[in-house]
Amino acid sequence: MLTTEFVPGAPDWLDLGSPDIDASSAFYGELFGWTFRSAGPEAGGYGFFQLDGKTVAAVGPLMDEGATPGWTLYFHTADAEATAKAVEQAGGTVRFGPFDVFTAGRMAGFTDPTGAEFAVWQPGDTKGLDAVTDPGTLCWAELHTSDAATARTFYGTVLGWDAQEMPLGDFTYTVVTTSGGGQDASLGGVMPLLPEQQAAGVTSHWLPYFEVADCDAVVAKAQRLGGKVVMPPATMEGVGRMAQLKDPSGASFSVIASAAD
Known part of the structure; x- marks a missing residue:
């Protein structure tokens, strides 16, 4: 069972890569009752899906040429650099190395040996999602x-x-x-x-x-x-x-x- 008491290896974030953030916000807003809150002009269009004032997911524009719309799951890590090294040693690929997201935390993206993409989140000011397991989360x-x-x-x-x-x-x-x-x-x-x-x-x-x-x-x-x-x-x-x-x-x-x- 997922909780917001995030421990290493647990899902702690997810975001949607979308070609049209307004359209995605309208769809998920109607479907789950989510509202969209922008992360600010410096965030390049990225923002948060919220339910009853709690962040339950996020959405941002597709960044890479040829990228397809999709959800990315993030898993908690205490050390993004160490996880990146472990991914390479275990036969995975580093799509983008660890970097700071302002003071919120550090993230990195990987592809596992079977071709599935995922990411990790090392918490800073933002520990992770505000709600999980409830309806709409x-x-x-x-x-x-x-x-x-x-x-x-x-x-x-x-x-x-x-x-x-x-x-x-x-x-x-x-x-x-x-x-x-x-x-x-x-x-x-x-x-x-x-x-x-x-x-x-x-x-x-x-x-x-x-x-x-x-x-x-x-x-x-x-x-x-x-x-x-x-x-x-x-x-x-x-x-x-x-x-x-x-x-x-x-x-x-x-x-x-x-x-x-």
Whole structure:
């Protein structure tokens, strides 16, 4: 379960790379009730998605030529430089090295050995998101990967995750937790890409899940707002009812109405 008591390896931030910040703000505002607050003129268009005055995500313009719209998940680190070295030693790639974001903290971006992009956040004045697991906020981080075994080893080395494999029919789902945290510290999962997905051109990627009160209602609203359904609502016993969507710009995310404990 995600909390705002951020420990090394836990998701502590996420942001959306968008070709049209106003359009993205309108979509997610209608879908989740988020409001947009600019980080200021010096931030290059970057700003925060807030819910009830709490920062729950962020959004910024696409910076690199040829970049595609998408969500980036950040994981807590106490030392971004050390994490960058660990990424390289474990077979990953440093997309951009650690740098200061004013006094808020330090960030760095990486690609894992299977091709999935992610980032880390070393807190300064900004510790991380103000709210998680509540309706309209991040509640789970899921890696869809072409090589689950390589990914498990990589993130275990770089972020110190513990992993528990769960057979699900024809494939194995891996639940990951922060180091030594046990089941209560579960933060996400590793899901192997199916052969038909890879044949269709789907590549390794991280997928954020947002908690919602009513999965079907949110999916219907997303479609009315111009989003697309990648996976229609489905119920997993003991987990919840979930669906995968794309926003109007093509950024993928999932929603889940979690089962009651």
